[in-house]
Amino acid sequence: MNSKDLLERRMRIVPQGVGVFNTATVQRAHGATIVDVEGNELIDLVGGIGVTNAGHCPPPVVKAIQDQAEKFLHTSFNVVTYEPYIALCEKLAELLPHGEPGTTDTTKVMLVSTGAEAVENAIKIARQSTKRQAVLCYTGAFHGRSMMGMTLTSKVDYKLNCGPFAPEVYRLPFPNYYRYGDGMTMEIFAQHELKRLRESGRNVVSPETIAAIIIEVVQGEGGFNVAPQSYLEGLRDFCDEHGIILIFDEIQSGFGRTGKWGSYEHFGVLPDISTWAKSLGSGMPIGAVIGRAEVMDAAAPGTIGGTYIGNPVSCAAALATLEYMHEIDINRLGNHVGDIVRASFLRMQRKHDCIGDVRGLGAMIALEFVHEGDPRRPDASTCQQLVTACSERNVLLISAGTHKNVIRVLSPLVIEDELLLKAMTIIDEELDRIVNATPSPSRTTGESI
Numbered sequence: 001m002n003s004k005d006l007l008e009r010r011m012r013i014v015p016q017g018v019g020v021f022n023t024a025t026v027q028r029a030h031g032a033t034i035v036d037v038e039g040n041e042l043i044d045l046v047g048g049i050g051v052t053n054a055g056h057c058p059p060p061v062v063k064a065i066q067d068q069a070e071k072f073l074h075t076s077f078n079v080v081t082y083e084p085y086i087a088l089c090e091k092l093a094e095l096l097p098h099g100e101p102g103t104t105d106t107t108k109v110m111l112v113s114t115g116a117e118a119v120e121n122a123i124k125i126a127r128q129s130t131k132r133q134a135v136l137c138y139t140g141a142f143h144g145r146s147m148m149g150m151t152l153t154s155k156v157d158y159k160l161n162c163g164p165f166a167p168e169v170y171r172l173p174f175p176n177y178y179r180y181g182d183g184m185t186m187e188i189f190a191q192h193e194l195k196r197l198r199e200s201g202r203n204v205v206s207p208e209t210i211a212a213i214i215i216e217v218v219q220g221e222g223g224f225n226v227a228p229q230s231y232l233e234g235l236r237d238f239c240d241e242h243g244i245i246l247i248f249d250e251i252q253s254g255f256g257r258t259g260k261w262g263s264y265e266h267f268g269v270l271p272d273i274s275t276w277a278k279s280l281g282s283g284m285p286i287g288a289v290i291g292r293a294e295v296m297d298a299a300a301p302g303t304i305g306g307t308y309i310g311n312p313v314s315c316a317a318a319l320a321t322l323e324y325m326h327e328i329d330i331n332r333l334g335n336h337v338g339d340i341v342r343a344s345f346l347r348m349q350r351k352h353d354c355i356g357d358v359r360g361l362g363a364m365i366a367l368e369f370v371h372e373g374d375p376r377r378p379d380a381s382t383c384q385q386l387v388t389a390c391s392e393r394n395v396l397l398i399s400a401g402t403h404k405n406v407i408r409v410l411s412p413l414v415i416e417d418e419l420l421l422k423a424m425t426i427i428d429e430e431l432d433r434i435v436n437a438t439p440s441p442s443r444t445t446g447e448s449i
């Protein structure tokens with residue numbers, strides 16, 4: 001078997017709607033390395049789309065999976081209670097408390113299998129808790145591919161001809177400072193966007209009918225856009241004023257990716273509910289909804305759940321992942337990887353005016369391509385050429401952003417410095433080559449948005 005044959009078989013049997021971001025194959029993976037079916041070693045800067053913060057196949061996680069698999073694979077948590085589910089909920093509540101510090105307001109947790117499922121359940125809980133229906137979300141958002149997840153997701157390409165979508169979902173522009181800052185200071189921009197939020201109560205949807213506002217503190221698929229500090233503070237106040245549940249979607253940004261367990265911890269703003277998945281299970285399907293006990297308990301028995309929620313093997317994998325993350329100090333690694341990537345990207349930006357922005361938190365660092373340094377003229381072509389060129393040199397990368405003009409790094413955080421620096425050198429060399437090979441007029445075209 002070789003990669004070409006495998007990809008041809010894929011094309012014949014798997015529908016094209018299941019997207020292919022890269023033509024790489026895998027026979028095994030460890031740390032930050034993927035070995036393809038021909039035996040080539042690929043440097044993985046994608047981490048299964050942000051799932052392997054603790055690396056591919058961390059030995060204690062593999063062992064925990066094996067041990068649990070020998071005991072029982074599935075009994076359904078709705079039917080038979082098992083300890084790994086409870087232990088994982090306890091651990092998550094301890095790591096990420098949502099109650100008011102110093103009060104009896106405690107934290108409760110439900111486990112699910114995927115990110116989309118976490119989002120679905122978070123909305124159902126918020127609606128039951130407020131007895132309201134409307135949900136406010138943002139442009140650039142990605143919340144999954146289930147019907148509610150897709151409705152909340154912004155990018156049209158992800159939902160083409162998939163409607164009708166869920167009703168009572170309203171959208172505001174994400175406070176994207178790089179694209180829409182227009183020379184304002186961050187603070188003035190944030191106040192401007194908060195004014196828009198308040199006005200939305202008159203011209204978009206009445207806040208008295210809103211059950212929840214859902215936001216990614218650092219947008220993932222949207223291109224690693226970080227919400228401004230005072231916007232998040234104002235959003236919290238707005239929710240408190242109107243009895244709205246504030247949901248932070250931490251599915252891509254959680255578990256060390258930004259140098260903290262959750263990206264919201266950078267801002268000192270607490271959500272009522274948060275959603276988690278991806279790196280929690282090191283690849284085993286597991287997600288979580290964490291929330292204030294009073295809100296979480298508002299969901300009536302039987303209205304949330306599912307056959308596979310908190311599968312015992314996935315719970316064992318998640319518990320071992322969290323323990324391993326503590327052991328290797330995942331948050332320190334997140335900051336360390338982020339420092340290396342940011343410094344490399346900034347060096348590239350100094351050489352090329354097609355790199356409009358280098359941004360992010362911790363290791364959630366992105367590089368945005370635009371024409372002639374103009375934030376409103378996205379350059380998808382350079383970005384896509386770079387992804388392809390790096391792939392040919394065995395560095396796996398994926399793009400992000402509504403306009404596919406952002407390179408994002410989601411490498412395992414256990415990546416060795418030497419491997420990461422090698423990947424950065426390859427990106428740098430390939431970008432030099434692409435920029436030098438492209439006549440500048442064709443790089444300066446491109447529509448303004």
Ligand SMILES: Cc1ncc(COP(=O)(O)O)c(C=O)c1O
Nearest residue numbers: 114115116142143144220251252
């Ligand atoms: C922020 C965010 N929310 C939700 C999801 C959906 O998660 P899943 O693909 O596990 O359903 C994703 C996946 O990329 C995500 O990045």
